[in-house]
Amino acid sequence: MEDSTNLLTLLLNACGPGSDENKVQAICQTEQVKHCDEMWTDNAGVRFAARQLPGTTAIAVKVGPIAEEYQTCFGSEPILVAGDEKGHYTRSVTDALIAARGVVGAPAQVALLINFTSDPSAILAIPTENTHGFEVMLPRAINARTKALVAYLLPRGQRS
Incomplete structure (x- = not known):
């Protein structure tokens, strides 16, 4: 530890x-x-890792777009991406990340990013203005995302 x-x-x-x-x-x-x-x-790491490495879950840690169409807003609450244009991500992983985020004190923004593609089991993102340029985010958003991921990874009895 x-x-x-x-x-x-x-x-x-x-x-x-x-x-x-x-x-x-x-x-x-x-x-x-x-x-x-x-x-x-490279840009296909998740697919390669899923085929080559042990384990059943791949959580992408990314920047997430702030957009009215996704109902996401600028702030410290992480964006949990439930799916993209290829379909929904693994529901049990998304639900567990939502529950873990609640344990550490704040709700998450859950979004379906219809003009986006990725291939993990779930995405935990920092709300970001300009995701493909001069990226703007709140420093506390990085910490909030880290806390959510750590809470997800810890056994239930150790979450606080």
Whole structure:
């Protein structure tokens, strides 16, 4: 648990979404290289990981669009994407993320992003203005998303 806390602290203190992501990428690569034979990045990582790695759930951690059509708004509440133009994501994972977010103190924004495509079991996103340009988000939104993900990953009895 201490290793996880140290890693989360490193990630929270590094520059990240909306700025220079090289520090976050370097931290992730340092941790991941310990557990794999080779590593690279591309735009089809979830599909590859789902076929090659053990496990049954892939949660994408992304920036999420703020748009009236999606009923999402700028703030610290994470956006839980329930599906996209290809269909709905895994309902049990989305429901568990919603429940975990409630445990840590605030509801999530649940959205169906009809003009969007991805391939995970669920997406947990930071509400972001300009998702493909100069990204603007609240720093506390990054922390809120992290808390929601950690609450989801912890066994139910350890959630607070």
